[in-house]
Amino acid sequence: MNGSERIEQALNTIEETFYAAEGMAYLGEDVTMIQHQLQAGALAVGCSDALVVASLLHDIGHVIGRPEGEDHAVQALTNDRDAHHDASGARWLSRWFAPDVTEPVRLHVAAKRYLVATEPGYATKLSEASAHTLRLQGGPMSPQQVQEFEAIAYAQDAVTLRRLDDAAKDGTRDAPGFDAHRDLLLMMLANTAERNSAHGVAGTTAAWCAITLATNDRSADDACHERCFRWEVVEPG
Numbered sequence: 001m002n003g004s005e006r007i008e009q010a011l012n013t014i015e016e017t018f019y020a021a022e023g024m025a026y027l028g029e030d031v032t033m034i035q036h037q038l039q040a041g042a043l044a045v046g047c048s049d050a051l052v053v054a055s056l057l058h059d060i061g062h063v064i065g066r067p068e069g070e071d072h073a074v075q076a077l078t079n080d081r082d083a084h085h086d087a088s089g090a091r092w093l094s095r096w097f098a099p100d101v102t103e104p105v106r107l108h109v110a111a112k113r114y115l116v117a118t119e120p121g122y123a124t125k126l127s128e129a130s131a132h133t134l135r136l137q138g139g140p141m142s143p144q145q146v147q148e149f150e151a152i153a154y155a156q157d158a159v160t161l162r163r164l165d166d167a168a169k170d171g172t173r174d175a176p177g178f179d180a181h182r183d184l185l186l187m188m189l190a191n192t193a194e195r196n197s198a199h200g201v202a203g204t205t206a207a208w209c210a211i212t213l214a215t216n217d218r219s220a221d222d223a224c225h226e227r228c229f230r231w232e233v234v235e236p237g
């Protein structure tokens with residue numbers, strides 16, 4: 001399989017997974033999961049390319065864990081537990097995308113907890129379902145957690161994504177479909193493939209450096225790129 005075929009295959013996997021949410025409700029909101037993510041992607045136009053992709057795919061963690069014929073996200077909510085879709089989605093996306101995409105996804109639930117703790121009136125604007133999951137997700141951050149969150153790379157992008165997430169629940173609004181983002185996704189996937197080949201790693205899929213992911217530290221990210229570029233190649237799945 002050549003490079004462009006690998007990129008096409010990666011895009012197909014992402015698109016198939018995106019549409020695996022067909023018919024899936026979005027946690028008691030007025031939009032379906034697909035409408036919600038399309039609206040978030042559309043609202044992000046004008047942000048960085050990475051943030052557009054992050055917005056479009058931010059809830060993919062709800063979908064990848066979806067058992068056949070069951071609604072994983074709603075099931076978790078019904079059972080009053082947090083499905084940790086933020087972490088699972090970011091991990092899944094890290095096969096193809098860099099931390100500028102995966103970190104806002106991983107932190108978008110933390111960003112809600114952050115905004116509730118730091119922005120007067122934010123909590124009152126949350127939808128009923130989002131207020132319910134806030135409790136399951138740990139409630140407002142403590143002052144210590146606020147400080148720690150602010151020090152994480154991409155925390156501000158996560159806050160931006162969170163606001164788009166909150167706004168993307170309008171049952172009356174149409175948003176362009178997945179196809180509208182196809183060129184951007186192809187470009188981002190090609191960037192990964194290019195970086196991989198520049199560092200002697202074949203293929204399109206790669207998980208970003210373990211140091212970066214473990215420390216969430218931008219300086220570790222830079223240092224890693226300079227020193228090791230240690231890619232962990234993961235088979236497409």
Ligand SMILES: [Fe+2]
Pocket residue numbers: 036058059165
């Ligand atoms: Fe969302």
